[in-house]
Amino acid sequence: MRSDVRRGGAGRREASTLSAVIRVLLVDDQELMRMGFRMVLDAQEDVEVVGEAGDGQAAVELADRLRPDIVLMDVRMPVLDGVAATQRITEAGTAKVLVMTTFDLDEYALAALRNGASGFLLKDTPPADLVSAIRAVASGDAVVSPSVTRRLLDRFLGAGGGELRDAAVLDVLTDREREVLTLVAKGLSNTEIAEKLFLSEATVKTHVGRILSKLDLRDRVQAVVLAYETGLVRPGDGG
Template identity: 80%
Template sequence: MIRVLLVDDQELMRVGFRMVLGAAGDLEVAGEAANGEEAVRLAEQLRPDVVLMDVRMPVLDGVEATRRIVTSGSSRVLVMTTFDLDEYVYSALRAGASGFLLKDTPPDDLVSALRSVARGDAVVSPAVTRRLLDRFVDTGRLAPRDAGALDVLTDREREVLVQVAKGLSNTEIAAELHLSEATVKTHVGRILSKLDLRDRVQAVVLAYETGLTRPGARD
């Protein structure tokens, strides 16, 4: 069973999520929290596989709660928000969230996302993350990072990272760079390992913050 901690300050939302999880045979609610402080405490106590985290809450917001939970290594975090350009979402991704979904996501998609996060995958497409990051670059609110962080990559790995940041799949990158899909998969794995990143979404964030890619860079 995949154990999930539900975190939302609105009880009605938690009831809805509980019903969705209850209908899935392999998911169970490990606990519930109404704010980030409770979430951190329960995540440490219950060690759920995934924390389904609201980002806007009293006492302690979901961003700081995500940072503390990820840092402690107790659980993976999937962020929920009411709109996809929420500035809290960008901060949550930087804090280590494995992705984000809208609160009106269809039940089947939510269940699928929770299963993916429990397996260690990211659930937000790089293309969606790009749109979020484009907005923050345009408004000057993206947190810059030293491009020297990429010096550990080979030239080919940097090329692959650029394509990942464009939102391309391994198959698409293989076609673009005239490589086999297996080779691309190997490069992506090495990129994540060398840069200490959890998934492709984190790679997209880093590519933007180091200036490796720019808003609208599709070609």
């Protein structure tokens, strides 16, 4: 499959001197889909598309060479699918991966989350939401599409489609940290958690940081998946 490396023009380079530019690698086996994403992202001053790949193997190779901040990854592709490509990229620490899927309840998307993806979106996501998601993943700040992520986990783990992990991995957490992790897994934001637990938002952020560090997790999405897999949060639990 064809892969391509692109470089932004002088205007984009000038913008990078004013603020951090998010470097994105586009991965999809449909050239028209990549073209559509590129049109949206090229219109943003703080985003630069640095390359394109048409299959997972090319994505792994380009990610290693270009070191983008974000890989926008299709999951169903030839040669090497997006799940395997995501695992290789995230294990190497090359970039964060944002998975794009056509189906809102897609077992491939769940597998990608388990293998290191920082979130996923539907391919028909409005352009403004796509850009916001890329910025969120780049900052490490938020779970992307939390309602869809929870529906995905509810469906597959609730139907016995997931491998449960030993809850003992959570023993390193304090009672308060377990409480915060539970609320994170239920889709609450830091602000909502602070209100619910009568804490400051800064304190909640500190707890979340400690949870990620203690459990060796990359971001909030990984925390949500682990909370489900250990049974801390069960399918159908409300916020």
